[in-house]
Amino acid sequence: xxxxxxxxxxxxxxxxxxxxxxxxxxxxxxxxxxxxxxxxxxxxxxxxxxxxxxxxxxxxxxxxxxxxxxxxxxxxxxxxxxxxxxxxxxxxxxxxxxxxxxxxxxxxxxxxxxxxxxxx
Amino acid sequence: xxxxxxxxxxxxxxxxxxxxxxxxxxxxxxxxxxxxxxxxxxxxxxxxxxxxxxxxxxxxxxxxxxxxxxxxxxxxxxxxxxxxxxxxxxxxxxxxxxxxxxxxxxx
Numbered sequence: 001x002x003x004x005x006x007x008x009x010x011x012x013x014x015x016x017x018x019x020x021x022x023x024x025x026x027x028x029x030x031x032x033x034x035x036x037x038x039x040x041x042x043x044x045x046x047x048x049x050x051x052x053x054x055x056x057x058x059x060x061x062x063x064x065x066x067x068x069x070x071x072x073x074x075x076x077x078x079x080x081x082x083x084x085x086x087x088x089x090x091x092x093x094x095x096x097x098x099x100x101x102x103x104x105x106x107x108x109x110x111x112x113x114x115x116x117x118x119x120x
Numbered sequence: 121x122x123x124x125x126x127x128x129x130x131x132x133x134x135x136x137x138x139x140x141x142x143x144x145x146x147x148x149x150x151x152x153x154x155x156x157x158x159x160x161x162x163x164x165x166x167x168x169x170x171x172x173x174x175x176x177x178x179x180x181x182x183x184x185x186x187x188x189x190x191x192x193x194x195x196x197x198x199x200x201x202x203x204x205x206x207x208x209x210x211x212x213x214x215x216x217x218x219x220x221x222x223x224x225x226x227x
Contacts, residue, residue, distance in 0.1 A: 044205060044220070044221050045218075045220060046164075046207060046209075046218035046221075047218070048209075048215055048216040048217065048218070059214060061214075061215040062215060063215070095163055095164075099211075103211060103213075103214070104152050104170075104211045104212070105169075105211060106154035106166050106169040106170075106209070106211065107154075107156075107164075107166065107209070108166050108169075108175075110163040110164055110165070111163060112162075112163055113163050
């Protein structure tokens with residue numbers, strides 16, 4: 001079965017970079033699908049951040065475009081989120097999720113999420 | 121960006137009730153609307169895709185309807201395990217957006 005697992009530091013200082021890893025088991029990230037990052041703010045609002053496709057192309061939410069980068073390590077079947085110049089407003093639970101590679105697909109597998117707090 | 125408005129924000133129900141949750145889009149999104157359930161301290165789980173298509177492993181009491189701008193998630197005979205948050209999400213255009221959610225709670 002497909003499983004996704006987020007990992008990374010739970011505390012980041014303002015102005016620094018947030019870096020998270022999503023490790024995928026049960027499916028190769030180079031076979032198909034788009035591999036997404038989504039975050040959920042305190043109060044439950046969900047925001048799609050971006051994805052890296054099986055081919056390595058990326059798409060980002062324009063609201064984050066200047067600060068976000070999604071990359072991958074195909075040898076480890078992992079993909080990564082880097083968010084630069086974080087502020088307290090980036091405090092959230094971060095999820096990785098799988099979506100069909102076409103635009104219209106839903107997100108069918110999600111990781112358990114990792115909580116990140118931005119604070120000095 | 122496409123705005124999804126969910127109503128009501130909170131719905132208090134008794135087990136056995138039939139409930140309907142609404143999601144309205146700020147512009148037409150055809151049927152590119154998906155529903156997720158999120159229980160406390162868990163990640164979202166896909167319930168319905170493309171407005172009305174069922175998902176393997178999801179109980180048949182969950183159903184979806186609608187197209188264009190107005191969508192409904194129905195739960196036929198709510199069970200205690202159904203309480204939690206419900207979100208809609210559109211995949212008609214980038215950036216993908218989510219509704220603010222409906223909290224289903226026990227009356």
